[in-house]
Structure formats: structure tokens, C-alpha cells
Amino acid sequence: MFRRPRIDPAQLRLAVRLLETAERVVALTGAGLSTPSGIPDFRSAETGLWSYVNPMEIASIWGFRQKPQRFYDWMRPLAQTIVEARPNPAHQALMQLERMGKLSAVITQNIDALHHKVGSRNVIELHGHLRTISCLSCRHQDEAEPHLRGFLRTGVLPVCPACGAIMKPDVVLFGEPLPELEILRAQEETLRCDVMLVAGSSLEVMPAADLPALAARRGAKLIMINLSMTPHDHLADVVLHGDVANVLPQLVSGLRNPPPQSA
Ligand code: ZN
Numbered sequence: 001m002f003r004r005p006r007i008d009p010a011q012l013r014l015a016v017r018l019l020e021t022a023e024r025v026v027a028l029t030g031a032g033l034s035t036p037s038g039i040p041d042f043r044s045a046e047t048g049l050w051s052y053v054n055p056m057e058i059a060s061i062w063g064f065r066q067k068p069q070r071f072y073d074w075m076r077p078l079a080q081t082i083v084e085a086r087p088n089p090a091h092q093a094l095m096q097l098e099r100m101g102k103l104s105a106v107i108t109q110n111i112d113a114l115h116h117k118v119g120s121r122n123v124i125e126l127h128g129h130l131r132t133i134s135c136l137s138c139r140h141q142d143e144a145e146p147h148l149r150g151f152l153r154t155g156v157l158p159v160c161p162a163c164g165a166i167m168k169p170d171v172v173l174f175g176e177p178l179p180e181l182e183i184l185r186a187q188e189e190t191l192r193c194d195v196m197l198v199a200g201s202s203l204e205v206m207p208a209a210d211l212p213a214l215a216a217r218r219g220a221k222l223i224m225i226n227l228s229m230t231p232h233d234h235l236a237d238v239v240l241h242g243d244v245a246n247v248l249p250q251l252v253s254g255l256r257n258p259p260p261q262s263a
Pocket of ligand 1: 059080135137140145160161162163164165
């Protein structure tokens, strides 16, 4: 039977105290932030997304150019899930932290745009996103959702209205460069923060994996929130093992209603 991990109240209080005294908090989020919204961690073996395919063949830029139909057929269940997904309390909590003037940026590995959907303003997407779709021939760019919904409904691949070529969602595929500007912005925010809040990322993938250590070297405190242990827990000042959709709202309400000072 799955038991919900118990959050250590002392660690929770410590996290609230770090956030209270912080001037600039930066959040780093990964797949775990969106699993409560029903989006599976598509890197994990359990989703089955990679079970019968070689990702380098299908989810790579050369695979896309060779056989776009195969790429779209493969991503169909993921696209279906993502266009229907709604932000969860973890996304809401980070948006509220930004509104409270605490959080300066959300750096995310997720492509689902749920931070945008909930209203977060400064979002840095390290692996691209499904918000827009581009033509590889003439660079024409459109909002992705109408194209994806059309594909999901009819099975017809998204076509560039300007030149007729097949369009590709602006997610970073294998073999494509990472978005340089976003990485620079992420590093800049990391160097300027005094608390980094890592939520729902197991920090296995570059360039995100490097950022907590970079923050720590500059003297920032690290708060890690994840369902299970990660190899980077030892770097953290506070480790909270729990569901991000449960822990992050508790941090925000702790900040809003600070406990009375004990003598
Ligand atoms: Zn075009």
C-alpha cells in the first residue's frame, strides 16, 4: 500500500523561516510539480512512452525531419494530457509567492506551460515548451494549442499557414541546442538568489542539475521538496519529502500566518 510520506514539522518551520528572511527566492521545478495535474513524468519508465521506441530515433530533430508522422503519433497521448491539464496547488503556491514579492523567478524543466497557465510572470523554460509551434522551413510561429487540438481531433499534422511545411512544437528535442538565452537567464537568477526552492525535480538532467550547486556556492540556502530522496539532498539546508501540491501551499500559508514568536 502506498503511504503518503509524513512531512517533518521542524523542517517545514525551518523552510518557512528561510523564506521569511529571504530577499530573492528562485524556484526550480521539474516533472514532479506536474504529476498532481495528471501529467506523467515522461522520462520515467513507468509511463510506457519509451517502452517500445528508441527516443533518439523518434523524439530527435533528425527523427522529426525524417518521419514527422511517427513523431506526432508517438507524442499524441502526451499532447492530449497536456492540452487538458490544469495547474495544481503547487503551481498556485509558486504564483502566490511571486505575487507576495518573494519569488523572483520560476526556472522549470517542464514543457507543459502550467506555470504560465496559473499566472506566474517570470518563468524560464529550460527545455522549451508546448505553448508555441514553429515552421522549420520559414520560422513562422503560431500558438500551439489550436494546432495540437486540430491534430488530436483529425489526426492531420500541423501545417504552416505561410508555406505549407509541417510544424514542430517548440520543445527541445534530442539533437537540438538548449535555449541559450533561457539558460543564461536561469544562471543569472541562480547567482542572485538567496534561497533556491527545488520542487519536484530529481535533478538528473542538465542544465538544471547544476543550478542548486551554483546557488549553494554563492551562499544561497537550498530547500528541496520531492516525494523521494534525490542524490542531491545532501546539498540542501532543508529537505521535505512529500507531495509538492501539499507542501508548497503549507509553506505559503506559513509565511502568511507566521506562528507567534516564542520567548
Ligand atoms: Zn513555413
